[in-house]
Amino acid sequence: xxxxxxxxxxxxxxxxxxxxxxxxxxxxxxxxxxxxxxxxxxxxxxxxxxxxxxxxxxxxxxxxxxxxxxxxxxxxxxxxxxxxxxxxxxxxxxxxxxxxxxxxxxxxxxxxxxxxxxxxxxxxxxxxxxxxxxxxxxxxxxxxxxxxxxxxxxxxxxxxxxxxxxxxxxxxxxxxxxxxxxxxxxxxxxxxxxxxxxxxxxxxxxxxxxxxxxxxxxxxxxxxxxxxxxxxxxxxxxxxxxxxxxxxxxxxxxxxxxxxxxxxxxxxxxxxxxxxxxxxxxxxxxxxxxxxxxxxxxxxxxxxxxxxxxxxxxxxxxxxxxxxxxxxxxxxxxxxxxxxxxxx
DNA sequence: AGAATTTGACCGCC
DNA sequence: GGCGGTCAAATTCT
Numbered sequence: 001x002x003x004x005x006x007x008x009x010x011x012x013x014x015x016x017x018x019x020x021x022x023x024x025x026x027x028x029x030x031x032x033x034x035x036x037x038x039x040x041x042x043x044x045x046x047x048x049x050x051x052x053x054x055x056x057x058x059x060x061x062x063x064x065x066x067x068x069x070x071x072x073x074x075x076x077x078x079x080x081x082x083x084x085x086x087x088x089x090x091x092x093x094x095x096x097x098x099x100x101x102x103x104x105x106x107x108x109x110x111x112x113x114x115x116x117x118x119x120x121x122x123x124x125x126x127x128x129x130x131x132x133x134x135x136x137x138x139x140x141x142x143x144x145x146x147x148x149x150x151x152x153x154x155x156x157x158x159x160x161x162x163x164x165x166x167x168x169x170x171x172x173x174x175x176x177x178x179x180x181x182x183x184x185x186x187x188x189x190x191x192x193x194x195x196x197x198x199x200x201x202x203x204x205x206x207x208x209x210x211x212x213x214x215x216x217x218x219x220x221x222x223x224x225x226x227x228x229x230x231x232x233x234x235x236x237x238x239x240x241x242x243x244x245x246x247x248x249x250x251x252x253x254x255x256x257x258x259x260x261x262x263x264x265x266x267x268x269x270x271x272x273x274x275x276x277x278x279x280x281x282x283x284x285x286x287x288x289x290x291x292x293x294x295x296x297x298x299x300x301x302x303x304x305x306x307x308x309x310x311x312x313x314x315x316x317x318x319x320x321x322x323x324x325x326x327x328x329x330x331x332x333x334x335x336x337x338x339x340x341x342x343x344x
Numbered sequence: 345a346g347a348a349t350t351t352g353a354c355c356g357c358c
Numbered sequence: 359g360g361c362g363g364t365c366a367a368a369t370t371c372t
Contacts, residue, residue, distance in 0.1 A: 126349055128364060141363065145348090157363090 023049045103171040105161070122176060124156065136162045144178055152178035 027045040123145035131138045137160040144152040154176040161167035 125347090127366090129349095129351075130362065130364095133361060139362085143364095155363095 020049050020053060100175060101171060101173050103169055106168045106170055122154070132159065135159060137165075144176055146176075146178035150178040152176050154178075 023045050027042060027049065030042045030045060124142040125145045125147070126140055126142050128141040129138050130141070139157050139159040142156050142158065144154040146152040153174045155173045157171040157173070159169050159171075161169060
């Protein structure tokens with residue numbers, strides 16, 4: 001992937017920019033109706049807008065020949081290498097072949113679907129769960145759904161933090177070697193998004209289960225969802241360290257009606273995928289959800305991603321995206337970034 | 345019926 | 359032997 005950015009990357013860029021505009025519109029609506037909008041929603045929108053900018057810039061820098069990696073969208077939380085170091089030591093100390101490992105901490109906000117906040121767009125399949133010594137919550141083990149079909153050995157572990165239940169530590173191991181990018185809505189997301197959750201208590205331990213069955217178990221109205229989502233990314237030291245942002249949580253592509261209420265699928269938790277090779281795509285999913293859902297708020301609520309639900313809920317304005325000063329012009333997917341003056 | 349999750353069992357490392 | 363990670367049968371969901 002050198003030289004000119006691939007089509008999908010450009011599309012992502014356009015999507016991100018488009019999303020930024022839509023979010024700005026959303027924000028405006030909120031500002032015009034401060035009374036009916038929640039602080040969380042406005043805060044979320046603001047952050048998301050900034051995030052979109054960062055993403056777009058990062059993508060530009062990233063794809064620009066000779067450009068340095070975007071410093072970027074660095075996550076709010078400063079990189080913390082302690083854990084990672086430890087992880088690597090552990091890995092190294094063992095005879096096992098050292099595996100690329102990267103840990104990130106994702107903070108999810110109650111109310112908002114955990115899923116959307118944690119999803120990285122890749123398809124993950126849970127293959128185990130274990131109680132970890134000293135940890136209050138069990139650790140979930142996930143592997144790429146393309147494991148068999150494409151031999152993708154990417155795996156990730158998700159564990160809720162003891163200190164802060166809203167923080168999930170996601171450890172990625174091995175890069176995705178599969179073709180399926182964490183992209184768009186059409187990404188087949190396994191049931192992850194709608195996974196069954198027989199045990200209510202599991203909400204705290206198994207991310208995927210968070211709210212999984214919410215629809216069944218919690219009749220509460222969607223508008224109850226609030227939000228703001230923030231990601232505390234601690235890149236634990238992997239050599240490859242793609243710029244990661246607070247909102248880079250593409251929810252698992254397919255938003256399932258069932259997960260809206262906070263179900264967080266393992267997919268979710270993969271903010272920055274496992275390697276730089278993929279991170280740029282990560283956001284696609286969330287983007288799709290946004291761009292597709294917000295404008296179509298009229299569509300079934302079930303289609304709303306947790307985040308969107310949160311945002312729109314506070315909005316109370318189904319007609320978002322129209323008649324706004326921001327204009328409704330769309331970015332041209334074919335827009336060329338080769339414009340010399342485009343880069344600062 | 346096919347696919348995904350759950351969960352106890354199994355395996356390897358320390 | 360304990361613990362973390364993975365396997366696989368049973369179960370559940372679409």
